Every structure is written in C-alpha cells, then in structure tokens.
Amino acid sequence: MAKFQVNILGCGSATPSMRHMPSCQVIDFRDNLFMIDCGEGAQLMMRRMKMKFSRLNHIFISHLHGDHCYGLPGLLSTLALHGKEGVLTIHMFKEGAEVFEHFLKFFCRDISFEIKFNIIEPGTSVIYEDDALTISTFPLYHRLPCVGFKFQEKTKLRHLRGDMIKFYNVPIKELHGIKNGADFITPDGKIVENARLTTDADPSMSYAYCSDTMYNLKVAESVKGVDVVYHEATYDDAEQKKAVERGHSTAREAGRIATAAGASKLILGHFSKRYKNENTHLVQAQEEFPDVIVANEGMKIDLL
Secondary structure, eight states: OOOEEEEEEEOBOSSOOSSOOOSEEEEEETTEEEEEOOOTTHHHHHHHTTOOGGGEEEEEOOOOOGGGTTTHHHHHHHHHHTTOOSEEEEEEOHHHHHHHHHHHHHHOSSOSSEEEEEEOOSSOEEEEEOSSEEEEEEEOOSSSOOEEEEEEEOOOOOEEOHHHHHHTTOOGGGHHHHHTTOOEEOTTSOEEOHHHHEEOOOOOOEEEEEOSOOOOHHHHHHTTTOSEEEEEOOBOGGGHHHHHHHTOOBHHHHHHHHHHHTOSEEEEEOBOTTOSOSHHHHHHHHTTOSOEEEOOTTOEEEOO
C-alpha cells in the first residue's frame, strides 16, 4: 500500500525547550516529502529521522511567527551545501518571501537547485496538485494572517480481477479505463459491467494541519470530513483565558474541533513549555473526542 505518513519533527510552541522543538512536520506521501512549517532544529530532526534532503521539494509555512519559520534559513543553506538538485517550492505569505529572498541573495548565492516562492493568500485555495494528491489552504484565527493545510488523497483506481480479465480476454489497452470504472465491450458488442471485472479501490485518506489558531468552529467546517486532524493545543483548561488572549487553543477545544469535523483521529501539538508533560492535555481532549494522539518529536504516524 502506498505510503501516507505524518512525521513529527517539532511540536512545541514559541521557543525550543528541553522537551520539544518548535513546529515542524514532514508528510511522506509515496516517498515525496512535504514539510509543514520549519521551526528551529528542523534540519537536525530530518537527519535524526533519516529523511533524505533530496526528496524534499515543497515547504509550506503557515504564518510568519518565528517558531514556524526560523529553521528555514539554516535548512536552505544546508540544502545548498549538499548539492540538492531540481526545484524547491516554498509556499508562504508575500512578506515572508521577500525576507527569505533577501537572505538567499546574501547567504546562498551559488546554489545547485532552483527555489520558487508560491505566494499564499489568506483564505481557501488549492496550492498544489498532482495525479494523486491535492493540498489546499484554509483560514485560521491567530494574531496575524495564518492558514492551515489540508492534504487530500485523490480517489484511487479500482483493483482488477485477474481471473475475469483473463476470462473475457480484455486487451491491455483497456485496463486503465477499467481501473477508472469503465465497462468493457467485447468484440461482439456484449457489455461486461465494471463490477464483474474489478473490486473496490482502497480508501483515500486526508489530513488537516491546524496550526496556531483560537477556537473557532469555522475551522471544523473547513476540515469537515477529514480523516485525521492535527490541531494546536498550546494550553490546558487552566489557561483558557491566556489561550484567547494569545490566539491559541486548549486541548479540550482541539477535541471539540475534531468532533465537529467528524474526524476519526486527532493529533495534539504546539505545547507550551510551561508543562512537564501533556497528560492533562490528553485527558481533557479525550473528554471531547475519543481517539487522541499526543505528538512527540520523532513520532511517525501512518495514515494508511
């Protein structure tokens, strides 16, 4: 089965701590790496988790707070030193692109790969698409413009029944259409329904990354029907007032978003460094939503 995996490189907030690195994830989709946010230590965690720099071709920055992008200058410099090839696309807001373009002109004058900036506009839009995957943004509610990212696997091809393909002597040129749901017409004009030639396709999976945001049910509407939701849970219930003041959410609120979205699994992250562990976060989130994972650096979560 094709890989669709979430790798947690950093799940802390604001600054690095003895327990957590700032925000960074890498989605491994069929051996192509898509980085979401790039806090300090991102490149170090890539090495520790044995990820190949050569497979990283897209970086998505949710917003322009330092704990989500301070790791980008070092990562770009390292990629240049390692002779990365091809094109690296950085998806971020215009102001950030201007800053990092200036950095590149000064520190990375001779690089072996092309860097493109795809400017994100606040709101909802598709920013990446290929034959198997669509990545789109949706608005979040923080102290400055911020978006989340939704990874939606496209509908997969149906499975051929080898015995029936052989029985009806289906030509090779017809197989792709049949995998896509087409019926087969025999040379004498008989219609063989697709259901006799195939079995159901594997389910397509989806993942939503909800970075820094206050509790807002509009987020749940934006990710309605997504299988797995990552949602920030900076604070527990005791700091709910602070969460509102700083544009963040509690673990309980993250659970409520997952419930309203109809998700099957919730991943908590972006934890304040004030906590010695996230046991309370887990309990409070589970009171709102049953299937909760507390993120930790080095964690690999298979979606398929």
